Amino acid sequence: MTRMMIAAAASLAALTMAAHAQTSTPPARGCPLAPPSGVTCINGGGSTASQNAYVGLPSGTFGGGELYQYSNANPGVGFSYEGGQSTPAQQAVRDNTPSSFTGNLSESGYAVHFGASESYVNSASPLYNYVGPNHPLPGGGGQFLQIPMWATTDVIPINNAKMTFNGAFVLNDNDLCGIFSGLVTNWSQTSASAKAKAGTIKVYWRADNAGASASFQLTQHLAAVCTNSNTKPGITFKLTSKFASLFPGVVTPPSDGTTKWSIPVGGDGSFSNFAAVSGSAGMADGVNNDATGSAIGYVSPDYSAIAPSPIPSGKTKQFTKLFVASLVNKNNNVAYLPNSLNLSLAMSNPGSATISGPPSVRTSAAAIQTNWAPQISTPAKGYPIINMSLLFVPQCFASQTVADAIIQVITNNINHVYDNALISSGFYPAQSGGENTWGGAVFRTFVGNYYNLNLNINNATACASVTKR
Numbered sequence: 218m219t220r221m222m223i224a225a226a227a228s229l230a231a232l233t234m235a236a237h238a239q240t241s242t243p244p245a246r247g248c249p250l251a252p253p254s255g256v257t258c259i260n261g262g263g264s265t266a267s268q269n270a271y272v273g274l275p276s277g278t279f280g281g282g283e284l285y286q287y288s289n290a291n292p293g294v295g296f297s298y299e300g301g302q303s304t305p306a307q308q309a310v311r312d313n314t315p316s317s318f319t320g321n322l323s324e325s326g327y328a329v330h331f332g333a334s335e336s337y338v339n340s341a342s343p344l345y346n347y348v349g350p351n352h353p354l355p356g357g358g359g360q361f362l363q364i365p366m367w368a369t370t371d372v373i374p375i376n377n378a379k380m381t382f383n384g385a386f387v388l389n390d391n392d393l394c395g396i397f398s399g400l401v402t403n404w405s406q407t408s409a410s411a412k413a414k415a416g417t418i419k420v421y422w423r424a425d426n427a428g429a430s431a432s433f434q435l436t437q438h439l440a441a442v443c444t445n446s447n448t449k450p451g452i453t454f455k456l457t458s459k460f461a462s463l464f465p466g467v468v469t470p471p472s473d474g475t476t477k478w479s480i481p482v483g484g485d486g487s488f489s490n491f492a493a494v495s496g497s498a499g500m501a502d503g504v505n506n507d508a509t510g511s512a513i514g515y516v517s518p519d520y521s522a523i524a525p526s527p528i529p530s531g532k533t534k535q536f537t538k539l540f541v542a543s544l545v546n547k548n549n550n551v552a553y554l555p556n557s558l559n560l561s562l563a564m565s566n567p568g569s570a571t572i573s574g575p576p577s578v579r580t581s582a583a584a585i586q587t588n589w590a591p592q593i594s595t596p597a598k599g600y601p602i603i604n605m606s607l608l609f610v611p612q613c614f615a616s617q618t619v620a621d622a623i624i625q626v627i628t629n630n631i632n633h634v635y636d637n638a639l640i641s642s643g644f645y646p647a648q649s650g651g652e653n654t655w656g657g658a659v660f661r662t663f664v665g666n667y668y669n670l671n672l673n674i675n676n677a678t679a680c681a682s683v684t685k686r
Contacts (some may be wrong), residue, residue, distance in 0.1 A: 221357055257618040261320055262299030263306040263333025264430040265497040266369060266517035267606050289586050294622050300496075304428040304458055306332030308343040312611045313356025313686060328686060330619055332609035334620065335430035336458050338589030340361050344609065348586045350679075358611020358686030362672065363586040365575075365605040365655050366630055368564050368645035369605055371434045372541040372555045373502045373522075376512040377404065378414040380540050383523050386412055386614040387552045389545040390601075394443035396420060396513060397435070398452040398580065406517070409542075414511070418489055420633050421503040421514035424477035424493035426470050428458030431497065434513045434604045441594035442547060442601075449487070452524045464488065506541045518555055520642025525641045553600040560645035563599030570594065575658035579668050583658075591655070605655075606644070613673070613680035618673040624664055 225375070244279070299318045309317035315327035333475035338344045347354055347361050354361055355466075375386055386409040395401030396418060404413035423429035439454035448454065451465050457616045461467045461478035470476040494503040494514075501520040506514045518524050521539045543552040548568055553559040567573035571592035576582035583589075591605045614620040629635060635647040661667040663674060670681045 225355035226316050229602075230686045240508055241476075254498075255293055255599055257616055258297065258328075259330050259622055260315070260621055261306065261329055261333065262309070263331075263609075264287050264303035264335055265300050266335055266430055266519075267333035268298065268300045283598070288383045292352055294605065294618065295641055298333075303334040303336055303425075303430040303433075304343075306334055306338075307609060310355060310361060310611065311344050311354055312349065313354070313358070313611075324520045327571065330610065330614070330686060331623065333606065334609065335369055335604050335606055336428070336433040337607055338609075339456070349583050353683050354611055354686075356611075356686070357606075357613075358683035359683040361611035362608075362612055362629060362674070363588065363589045363601050364608040364610065364659055365589055365591065365635050366608055366627075367635075367639055367647045368560045368604055369434075369583040369604055369606050370518060370555050370560055370600060370643075371431055371438075371517045371602045372643070373527070373544065374501070374514050374521050374541050376504050376507045376510060377416075378411055378421075378510060383562070384518035384543040384552075384554050386538065386542040387477040387685065388542045390442040390547050391447040393544070394439060394447040394451075394454070397422075397447040398443070399455070399491070400447070400449035400452075402490055402578060416511040417509065419509050419512040420491045420498055421494050421507075421512060422460045422480070423495070423500060423515075424461060425495050426477050429460070431515055431517065432460040433458040436463070436527065436593070437604065457597060459611055461493075472487050484522060489591070501539055507538060519633050519672050521643070523555055527530050532609075544601050545597065546596065548595060548597045555600045555641065555643065557600070557640045558647045559600040560603060561599070561680060563593065563601070563603040564591070564645060564648070565590070565596040566596050567593045568595050568597035570596070574653065575655050578652050578661050578670070583662050583668075583670055584672060589659075595604070610674065611686040612674060612676065613683050613685045615685040617675065619686075624674055625657065627664055631660050 246400045305317040309329045310332040313329050315329055334400060338348065344361055350360060353359050380386055389408050401407060402412060403415060403417055405415040423432045436454055436455050440456050443454045452463060454463060459478060461480045464480045466481040468479065470478055477493060478496060479493060480488050480491050494500050497516050497520050500514050500516040504514040515542060520536055521541050522537055523541050541555060544556050545552045546615060572588060572590065573593060576588035590607060593603045595601065596603055610623055620653065630647050631649045640647045647656040648654040650660055651657045662670060662672050666673040666676060
């Protein structure tokens, strides 16, 4: 679910807008190419789901593909964020290559300080070979850090004549597996048939060339609950940010970003009801404005009516009526709306998760960055699609100003400075407290170095002999 710099934007949004004190008009380009005198630039990007959270905390501005803003609290800090770049964000952080992005940040003159994504680093990730100590990033900065920030999700928006409020439809795993595999094509075939207007279901899916966090979150759940009996033959769901890669006959698009993934229509007409879109806004627009009036998709909560105050503000009216389904949790057979309360319930009851809680900060497990991402595919209670927004950063920065700004983002999040803005977007704020909570463990490991693991940002020992970012 949910739009950009995952942690640096959040903090800088809390720090935002001010070098208006130094200049009344921000540069036309991103921060590094034309910064005002005395401004330190922090640059990165990531998923559109993270973007809203970071840019809108609490008073950022959102504009198209690239965000540029200053900090009111610290006029010496500027911030640029490239949205819709979840998987490229991992590669950009690894190699310090702005060219991994596709917008203005791809121009020369930028350093990459952070990435934001709901797709955690796993064996298929560009950062996988740098998940432990003594594996410095090729682009400098020492090893990379994967820092969980707050819980998020995919909501399932529906366009149907009888969908008049959030939760009007209740769908179960059989419905989800059937619809998103192409087995179920009409509302009359679903468990919600009594409440839905019958008709062919237009299935909107994310075709972003580089992949999408929303697809990653959805397929994490589908891979755990879909079976041969509830899925179209020939489709096996597995964890991926590239939804089309699961379907037969798909052609991998070129890496230059000029084309998107496609799901070919089968000879029997299979998948003719599938429609490709790009970005969270594209998904919300597609479902909301579907010409057939019979559509479904998956998107972060801030692009739907479930969020009390959808942001950015320019999207509020557009998505006010993008209502979402309640989903049945198979473990207790209870239907849940994807609100902050039910995300909290899922995080607190992770079930048989691969990784349900933070690694022990007193052992070497904390040094392995793959241990820092919750992997909850079927929670025992709560909304069944659950994930964590993650901040990717190098450990070592040449500028202490950059390091301090990122540390402040993390600290403010753990101290619940952003709670109201997060909840209004449909996210669940990070837990703080003891070392066995995500927030407490993050602070002790990446900020405070409580147990001398030397994993905190700009740790003098870890950063002494590496090239800093």
